[in-house]
Each structure stands twice: as structure tokens, then as C-alpha cells.
Amino acid sequence: MGEIDEAFIQTEENRSKVCMIEEGIPVIDLSPLVCGSSSEPCFEEVVRQIGSACREWGFFQVINHGSSVESRQKMEEEARKFFQQSKEQKNEVRRDAVHVMGYFDSELTRNVRDWKEVFDYTVEEPTLVPASPDPHDLTITHWYNKWPQYPPHLREALEEYGKQMEELALKLMELIALSLGLAPKRFHGFFKDQTSWIRLNFYPPCPSPHLVLGCGRHKDSGALTVLAQDDVCGLEVKRKSDGQWVRVIPAPNAYIINVGAVIEVWSNETYESVEHRVILNSEKERLSYPFFLTPAHYTMVQPLEELLNNQNPPKYRPYNWGKFFLTRKRSNFVNLNVENIQIYDFKIN
Ligand SMILES: O=C(O)CCC(=O)C(=O)O
Ligand SMILES: [Fe+2]
Secondary structure: OOOOOHHHOOOHHHOOOOOOEOOOOOEEEOHHHHOOOOOHHHHHHHHHHHHHHHHHOOEEEEEOOOOOHHHHHHHHHHHHHHHOOOHHHHHOOEOOOOOOOEEEOOOEEOOEEOOOEEEEEEOOOOEEEEOOOOOOOOOEEEEOOOOOOOOOOHHHHHHHHHHHHHHHHHHHHHHHHHHOOOOOOOOHHHHOOEOOEEEEEEEOOOOOOOOOOOEEEEOOOOOEEEEEEOOOOOEEEEOOOOOOEEEOOOOOOOEEEEEOHHHHHHOOOOOOOOOEEEOOOOOOOEEEEEEEEOOEOOOEEOOOHHHOOOOOOOOEOOEEHHHHHHHHHHHOOOOOOOOOOOHHHHEOO
16 A cells, blocks of 8 residues: 555445446537527437436536637646646645635545545635534625636636536526426526536546545535546446446547436436546546536525426425535535435435
8 A cells, every 4th residue: 555545545345446337428419509500309309318318327428518618728727737836835725614615635525535636616706605504503604715826817717617617507407407398497596696616626646546536436416517527537427227337438628417416306306416436547647627506505405396296296305505515515624424414314204
């Protein structure tokens, strides 16, 4: 094990095995949406593909999505410059228990340390959230981002990228709404005072990739994740049909989309959020950039009434998004030695 700290070591069943299935998640071409001249049948076909990808995989890639390639490249360039600095420099914008945005290098997933460094920022500045996870404390606080001095154009690039991601994510939410038989803008109101945020993930090369993970297996807790990755393989998705870990092959300029726990609840489990994890490389570093579309803090997340009936009663009790989010953020920061809060805690029966 040599120099690897014990805090990083995964239990036997969570380690990545050498032989993994290299089969892609569905790839959906969004060009019928982008070029307005498209015919209705093409558009309906996209909605159908989105619906079946959400149901069967909980994950898919989109191509020809219309989101700016230049903005993404600029963001990637600036992100690399940021992570190339020394730890001391990066620690100037280090997050802490109260200021949860910024740089961090000791995140835990399920109480095991991830082999990664991150930089987090919210899309709205400031973002309104509860001051504490205590359900009786109704105080609201503001989250501000911690912008570094260097690289000087990081902030501008990341803010612009955030706008691009918000637009794409809301477009995808329209398609998801249609695929569930809902009005296209059914979800939009939930994001008016969104708490959405973006993470820059930097996974350095690891001398023991068979013992350690870049990011331990988890489900995303928000509504929808829109992930950009560089050309180094690393993301693995747990295939719903047989529980096998499947590697996601990077496609240039594509985005990987996954259903989060909030959609799982809204859709009363018609669509489920799926576990995924990040494996490491002994030679190459890897960068990835998830955008987490998350609702306003005051949102009570619960199955949508119009999807319920006698045969399909609600599977979850309502929960407050802001309290959930804050509890989750805190437990990824320090080892509380307890299982993370998850939607399962609100499951009926
Ligand atoms: O790096 C990746 O490909 C995925 C990262 C991830 O799942 C996350 O940050 O939630
Ligand atoms: Fe994730």
C-alpha cells in the first residue's frame, strides 16, 4: 500500500475490478431541437428516447446539444490552470464548514476519502439556503462563492459556463416532463431560486487504482446532473438490468446526463437515480465538471400529484430540499461515521 493513507482504501466489494464491461450508455442526438426546422415526428422521437433512457438506465449522453463549445473549452482551460497550482495557492480559497463553496481535497463519499481535489461554485450568487440542518431553525443564510485571484479569467469563464449549463439542463427537464406526459414547463417553477452548483473535479494519477476510487459509489441527490468530462476514461455506471459496472466512454463535446434523487421522487420512481463511481488511472490525471441542477431551498420534494392514482400511490413523504442539501454537504465534509441522508429515509413503508 506504501504511501496511501488508510482513509482512502475502499472495502473489497467496492474496489474496481480489472475487467469491466465497455458498453456505452444510450447516446441521444438533440439536433431536432437545435435546428428549429425539424419536423414534429423527429422531436417526438427524441422525447421517446429520453423517456426510455431515463427508465432503463437513469443515464445517457447527449450530442448536438447546442451548448457553446467555446464556453466549455474556456472553462476547461481555466480549471486546469487552477489545479496546476500548489496546494498552498489552492488553499487560499479553501472551503470550510460554514463557507461550503471553494477548493477542497478531502471529500468523503460514504465515509471513505476520495482521491480527488474539487472546486465548487454556485450558479446563483448569492444562493439562499437554510442556516442549519435543524428542521426547527428557520433562519436563512446566503452562500457566496470563493473566487481565486489566479487564474484571473477563471471567474468569468465559470460564470458563463454556468449559464450555458442552466439553459441545457432546463431544456432537458422539458424533455423529461414531456416524456412523463407532463406540460413541458412543469418543473421550471422549482428552479426559480435554484441552489444549482458546479463542481470541478481533478483526479490526480494514483499509484494504487485497484484499492482507491476517485469518487466512491453514490447517487446524485439533486434533480439532474449534466457532466462534462475530458478524454480520460473513469466514470462507471451501475447498469440497472444486471447490476454490472459499465464504463462510460468519453465522446468529444458530449454531455453525460443522469437522473438525480429529486426526479426519482417527483416521478414516484418511474425514473430512478443510478449509482456511479469514478475509477483512477496510475499515469493520467482526469478532470470532470458536473453541473447539479437543484431546486430552491424551500421546495418540498414529493411525488407529483398528477402522476399518482390508486394503483400508483406516493412512495415518498415530502422532504425539504434545503435541509436535505445542507445535511448532505456537511456529511461529505467530516466523517460522521453514519450513513449519509438519502431519499430512502423518506420512503413510505
Ligand atoms: O467524475 C465523474 O465522471 C463523475 C463525478 C461524480 O459523479 C460527481 O461528482 O458526483
Ligand atoms: Fe455523481
